[in-house]
Structures are given as C-alpha cells and as structure tokens.
Amino acid sequence: MPIRPDSASPIDSLLCADDGTPLARFRIREDDGIRVAGQVRPLPGVSLGLVAGQARHDLAGLRLETPDDGLAEALVDGGLELRRAATDMRHDLTEIPAPVTLADGWSLGAPGWDDELAEGLAAAYGPAHPDGAWQPSDTEQIRAMFDTADPVPPLVGASARLLDPDGRSAGHVLCAGPVPWTEDVCAWILNLAVAPRAQGRGCGRALLTHALWGTHQAGLPALGLSVADGNPARRMYDNAGFRPLTRVLSVLLPPH
The missing domain is CATH 3.40.630 (Aminopeptidase)
Structure with a gap:
C-alpha cells in the first residue's frame, strides 16, 4: 500500500x-x-x-x-500554492521578562469575547497581514472555545483582554494548554492581537508577558506559538526569549 x-x-x-x-x-x-x-x-x-x-x-x-x-x-x-510559511517557537519559562506597566487607564482584564474585541481584531488583521484578513470563521472558532471548550478550553490564567481607559476591549491574548497538537507538553498562544488604536503603547508586550507568567503559574513547562513569515511580532517574540523550534510550510493538496 x-x-x-x-x-x-x-x-x-x-x-x-x-x-x-x-x-x-x-x-x-x-x-x-x-x-x-x-x-x-x-x-x-x-x-x-x-x-x-x-x-x-x-x-x-x-x-x-x-x-x-x-x-x-x-x-x-x-x-x-504555499498557503503559509511559519516558525513554531517555544519559551521554556526559565527567564520570563518582568510584567509591563501600561499607561494610565489601560489595563488587562479577564479573558472573554465581545463585539468590540471582534472589531479590533478585524482591524488589526487587514488584507496585508501575513496571516490574511480576519474572517467570520476566526470569530466563530474563538467563541466556540469560550462557549463549548471546542477544540480546547482557554487557559484562563494565561489569557487576558486589553482594556482601554473607557473599559472597552482593545486586544487580547488567548492561550490554551496543554494542547493535543504538539509532541511536547506546553501551553499555546492561539491568538495575540492589539487593535490599531492601541498599538505603539507596549500593549503587545504586556499581553505576551502575561501569557508567560500565566503559563508558569499553571505549572506547564513551556509556552509555544506559531508566527508567520513577515509578521513584525517576530521581533517581540525573539526579545521575550522565545526560540525557533521548527519550520511549518503548509500546502493544500487538491482533491482527486
């Protein structure tokens, strides 16, 4: 065969x-x-x-x-067509950056999903983003995690929403773990994004550091993520201590 x-x-x-x-x-x-x-x-x-x-x-x-x-x-x-070229990365949690202090009025709140967050992520993932534009199916997948734990539940302690001075959602980090699609035991960043109106304030670093400390406090040995080629967030991950693990090149094979 x-x-x-x-x-x-x-x-x-x-x-x-x-x-x-x-x-x-x-x-x-x-x-x-x-x-x-x-x-x-x-x-x-x-x-x-x-x-x-x-x-x-x-x-x-x-x-x-x-x-x-x-x-x-x-x-x-x-x-x-090469659908995606990315690098899987890991952080072993031995040297976690110090938590980031946000500007006055900005804060990290409990993870969840709302219309303001959906609008912010749709703006953050424009057509030119390396992972493509935000799709309704992306929203459906995240809602399913919170509503039915499908395919995995959020790792609540490592996930958070970014809140602006008016209490409106302006970004988030969403983690799960341990996850079934990796060989090693680790938490995984499924999505980390900041709405354009909140960018340039260190919010991405604050969310990433929160995920690292939350994973550590959950007793998991590592935090993983996948970053597409050309994503400017790669520098943030490198600076935070993530190391490349393997390349992942994706091609959709046509049916017969």
Missing part, C-alpha cells in the same frame, strides 16, 4: 511509492475539522519530486505541513 504504518514509530505513517519503497514519514491529525498530513519529512536520499507527486496522489484533499523547504518548493513548482 502507498500509505502504511511506520513500524519504528507507532504515531507515524509512511508515504510509499507504488512499489512499496518508503518515501516520507508523516502524521495524520484533525485541525478544526480539516484533515492534516503533518510533519511530512522526506527520507534521506529520496527524490523530492517523487515525494511531492506521491503526496498529491495519496494525500489528495489534505493540508500538507512540512518543515522541508525543498519539498514545499517541489509542490509549488508543480503548480500548488
């Missing part, structure tokens, strides 16, 4: 050529109802063009994620 279990790792599968030759390891998971072939890693010495062609045939309709730039390039050369 072109796909078979990997006897060396019970959580991995093998993508194989039609003659049974192993080509790559990967892991199947569900992500918001989408089937994902994650961590696709070509085996040493295997033609990347062959891996790309076999993946298009046997993993059709799935989102393929790989840390291998060459495989992503081979898929793009074959006419597919």
